[in-house]
Amino acid sequence: MQFLGFLVNGISLGSVYAIIALGYTMVYGIAKMLNFAHGDVIMVGGYVISTCMTSMGMNPLLSVLVGMVACTILGITVERVAYKPLREAPSLAVLITAIGVSYLLQNAALLIFGSATKSFNSVVGVKPITLFDGALTITGEALVTIVVGVVVMIGLTLFVNRTKMGHAMLAVSEDKGAAQLMGIDVNATISLTFAIGSGLAAVAGALLCSSYPSLSPTTGAMPGIKAFVAAVFGGIGSIPGAMLGGILLGIIENLSKAYISTQLSDAIVFGVLIVVLLVKPTGLLGKKISEKV
Amino acid sequence: MKNMKVFANWKKLDKNFREKTVNYGIVLVAFLVIQILSATGSLKNSISGQLVPICTYVVMAISLNLVVGFLGELSLGHAGFMSLGAFSGTLFWVLNCETLPRPVALIAAFLIGGVVAGIFGFIIGIPVLRLRGDYLAIVTLAFGEIIKTVLNALYLGLDSNGFHLSMKDTMSLGMEADGKVLINGAIGITGISKASSFVIGIVLVLITLFVVMNLVDSRAGRAIKSIRDNRIAAESIGIPITKYKMMAFITSAVLAGMAGVLYALNYSTLVAKKFDYNTSILVLVFVVLGGMGNIRGSIIAATVLTILPELLRSVADYRMLVYAILLIAMMIFTQSPKAIAWRAVMVEKIKARRPGKGKMKQGEEG
Numbered sequence: 001m002q003f004l005g006f007l008v009n010g011i012s013l014g015s016v017y018a019i020i021a022l023g024y025t026m027v028y029g030i031a032k033m034l035n036f037a038h039g040d041v042i043m044v045g046g047y048v049i050s051t052c053m054t055s056m057g058m059n060p061l062l063s064v065l066v067g068m069v070a071c072t073i074l075g076i077t078v079e080r081v082a083y084k085p086l087r088e089a090p091s092l093a094v095l096i097t098a099i100g101v102s103y104l105l106q107n108a109a110l111l112i113f114g115s116a117t118k119s120f121n122s123v124v125g126v127k128p129i130t131l132f133d134g135a136l137t138i139t140g141e142a143l144v145t146i147v148v149g150v151v152v153m154i155g156l157t158l159f160v161n162r163t164k165m166g167h168a169m170l171a172v173s174e175d176k177g178a179a180q181l182m183g184i185d186v187n188a189t190i191s192l193t194f195a196i197g198s199g200l201a202a203v204a205g206a207l208l209c210s211s212y213p214s215l216s217p218t219t220g221a222m223p224g225i226k227a228f229v230a231a232v233f234g235g236i237g238s239i240p241g242a243m244l245g246g247i248l249l250g251i252i253e254n255l256s257k258a259y260i261s262t263q264l265s266d267a268i269v270f271g272v273l274i275v276v277l278l279v280k281p282t283g284l285l286g287k288k289i290s291e292k293v
Numbered sequence: 294m295k296n297m298k299v300f301a302n303w304k305k306l307d308k309n310f311r312e313k314t315v316n317y318g319i320v321l322v323a324f325l326v327i328q329i330l331s332a333t334g335s336l337k338n339s340i341s342g343q344l345v346p347i348c349t350y351v352v353m354a355i356s357l358n359l360v361v362g363f364l365g366e367l368s369l370g371h372a373g374f375m376s377l378g379a380f381s382g383t384l385f386w387v388l389n390c391e392t393l394p395r396p397v398a399l400i401a402a403f404l405i406g407g408v409v410a411g412i413f414g415f416i417i418g419i420p421v422l423r424l425r426g427d428y429l430a431i432v433t434l435a436f437g438e439i440i441k442t443v444l445n446a447l448y449l450g451l452d453s454n455g456f457h458l459s460m461k462d463t464m465s466l467g468m469e470a471d472g473k474v475l476i477n478g479a480i481g482i483t484g485i486s487k488a489s490s491f492v493i494g495i496v497l498v499l500i501t502l503f504v505v506m507n508l509v510d511s512r513a514g515r516a517i518k519s520i521r522d523n524r525i526a527a528e529s530i531g532i533p534i535t536k537y538k539m540m541a542f543i544t545s546a547v548l549a550g551m552a553g554v555l556y557a558l559n560y561s562t563l564v565a566k567k568f569d570y571n572t573s574i575l576v577l578v579f580v581v582l583g584g585m586g587n588i589r590g591s592i593i594a595a596t597v598l599t600i601l602p603e604l605l606r607s608v609a610d611y612r613m614l615v616y617a618i619l620l621i622a623m624m625i626f627t628q629s630p631k632a633i634a635w636r637a638v639m640v641e642k643i644k645a646r647r648p649g650k651g652k653m654k655q656g657e658e659g
Binding site for chain 2: 033034088090091092093095096097099103104106107110111221225228229263264270271273274277278281
């Protein structure tokens with residue numbers, strides 16, 4: 001029964017990773033860049049939501065909405081200012097720029113909100129449920145996180161496969177030049193991808209900070225990196241892959257925390273990444289792309 | 294007149310030789326200036342405390358430049374090698390600094406730090422160097438975090454029965470009463486007898502310069518640079534990619550390990566947390582701002598960016614913010630196609646204002 005409890009918490013944490021990983025995977029698929037700053041957008045979302053709720057006394061749901069809008073604007077701005085000029089540049093330059101943006105967001109938050117860890121009021125109002133005569137308690141946060149995760153995945157899959165804009169995203173990720181010739185606005189599509197990814201990051205921030213109620217300028221860094229591990233694990237560029245990778249990684253992390261060592265759980269998570277890249281570099285659901293000279 | 298002659302001969306010398314001589318010269322002149330200043334007592338305390346860290350960061354920046362600038366791969370786990378070197382070297386030093394003669398123990402500590410980091414560089418290099426670009430960056434980051442996490446949870450003790458190792462706590466080491474805890478988990482190694490000095494730091498910087506500049510200027514170095522410029526072309530003319538990548542990676546790891554020893558022996562305690570992702574990024578900032586593939590730039594950037602925050606204590610809070618903005622601006626300015634085109638236009642305009650010189654330059658290029 002205890003095992004089941006760890007498993008449910010693992011799936012809940014995994015759903016957060018999955019939502020973050022979706023942002024990574026979509027941006028990677030379309031812009032072919034690793035957006036290092038994605039984790040820090042989560043942190044910005046957390047701060048915006050927290051400020052809305054505590055300082056302005058807003059309704060939790062409304063606060064999450066404001067957080068999403070703020071992160072979407074932030075995501076689009078970052079893409080326009082920092083990444084767009086470098087679209088044709090070597091990938092090393094783009095990667096270093098992304099690290100710079102990540103650092104910029106962290107240090108800006110440090111100056112604005114201070115380095116002290118803030119407590120975060122949960123945005124979830126659902127009561128915990130008890131199963132098997134009290135042997136297993138599932139918190140409302142875990143429940144809501146899992147539900148939101150499933151909804152986001154279904155919604156995003158439908159959006160990409162059924163709508164015109166979704167098809168445009170697929171086309172741009174396949175071949176930017178050809179997509180442009182077909183009359184697709186490549187710049188708008190890339191902006192849309194960053195917007196969706198950043199909006200989801202705000203949702204992930206709300207869920208993460210509700211389950212682990214603390215907030216500091218580096219809150220987003222570790223989950224961001226782990227979500228990237230999840231995206232690689234599931235196969236980068238693949239939306240179901242990000243979901244699967246995220247949930248598996250959450251389960252691995254929580255079980256190793258419970259049964260092996262709390263301190264070493266991070267090392268185990270990163271060990272998974274290294275094993276995956278050695279055994280199956282394309283990830284669980286990734287497609288193999290042969291290199292053209 | 295005589296000066297002119299020396300200058301003329303200087304110009305005739307091989308370009309690489311001139312580059313190297315200037316680099317050594319900068320370090321030696323800096324060393325002499327600092328020695329004179331400290332002898333006359335006009336050196337501020339805040340600066341003299343930074344001398345060993347400056348040497349450490351210069352060595353770190355030059356060694357990372359070998360991987361980022363010359364090999365063209367982004368390593369985000371450089372602090373991990375520094376950490377491995379620091380812990381192994383310091384462990385040896387703590388055990389032997391009283392039994393062996395001090396200079397012997399010190400040299401051995403540096404060698405052990407370098408060798409241990411180099412061995413791990415090899416082990417880590419096997420999986421890492423099969424990858425490229427973003428994947429390589431993230432895996433080196435992962436290794437850096439793994440090293441930090443494991444060292445942070447490591448307990449090592451010594452008693453009459455030999456060494457005891459544990460990943461839990463000091464109690465589970467199961468030592469005899471006479472046992473001594475050497476590495477105490479998150480508290481790290483304590484009670485280190487300080488041994489680093491500015492002279493040792495400068496010697497290490499000179500060794501690093503010698504190794505890296507000669508490697509870069511050798512046949513192997515040209516192979517490494519060819520991998521950066523065009524991997525597929527290099528592979529197709531028969532350059533063993535993995536071998537040369539490994540060579541650059543291990544050299545860089547060994548030097549980082551030695552820098553770690555230098556850094557650790559400057560303080561009385563050593564904790565694994567110091568060598569985290571932020572340290573790796575800090576060194577990366579030095580390399581990028583100094584210029585990727587430019588050794589002199591690394592030296593200057595590491596020195597200036599370590600001293601500046603000390604001098605400008607009042608605005609120290611903004612330091613990392615400014616670094617971040619500089620990093621982004623630098624990349625956009627030097628790498629974006631539009632910025633490069635704009636720069637070319639500006640250069641043309643300046644040339645047009647000075648017709649004589651401009652024409653000559655153009656003629657040379659044509």
